[in-house]
Amino acid sequence: MARIDPLKEFSEDHKKVRELLLRLMEEIEAGRVEDARRTLQELDKLVGPHFRFEEESLYPLLQRFFGKAYYESLLRAHDRVIDTARKLAQALSKGQLAPEERRQLVEAIRTNVLPHVVECEGLVLFAEKLSKAELESLAEAIERARREGIPLLEWAEKHRKRHHGGC
Numbered sequence: 001m002a003r004i005d006p007l008k009e010f011s012e013d014h015k016k017v018r019e020l021l022l023r024l025m026e027e028i029e030a031g032r033v034e035d036a037r038r039t040l041q042e043l044d045k046l047v048g049p050h051f052r053f054e055e056e057s058l059y060p061l062l063q064r065f066f067g068k069a070y071y072e073s074l075l076r077a078h079d080r081v082i083d084t085a086r087k088l089a090q091a092l093s094k095g096q097l098a099p100e101e102r103r104q105l106v107e108a109i110r111t112n113v114l115p116h117v118v119e120c121e122g123l124v125l126f127a128e129k130l131s132k133a134e135l136e137s138l139a140e141a142i143e144r145a146r147r148e149g150i151p152l153l154e155w156a157e158k159h160r161k162r163h164h165g166g167c
């Protein structure tokens with residue numbers, strides 16, 4: 001059976017994430033807390049397997065192009081996304097958000113999340129240079145992460161190898 005194209009899947013995920021993040025910001029701005037909570041749940045489900053795939057499989061392979069310092073900075077970018085997702089989940093668990101709170105949440109998404117989507121999509125440029133065997137191992141890793149389907153915040157809490165203190 002032909003395997004999925006891992007880089008195509010990877011980019012498709014980014015487009016889905018882009019759509020969900022734009023929707024989430026719109027819902028927060030409009031004070032539609034219940035809708036925003038649902039959108040955040042969709043993101044949690046989609047991004048969990050994606051981050052796991054990146055940290056366990058893709059980023060280690062990319063180290064040979066970028067070296068350790070950039071690898072570490074990619075993990076720190078994930079720390080910031082995870083912290084922001086936690087903050088959002090907490091804020092959206094309340095029934096209502098004050099205008100100032102809405103503004104701060106949207107700003108947190110813009111500062112801590114959107115740049116990583118851009119950066120991550122850019123990594124495809126270098127991932128294309130991986131060998132056929134490496135790309136096959138990535139296809140397998142994406143399929144496995146999706147099959148197991150651990151949402152982002154659960155993965156960060158219970159399974160992620162890297163632990164960070166939060167920021």
Ligand SMILES: [Fe+2]
Pocket residue numbers: 014050054120121
């Ligand atoms: Fe990504």
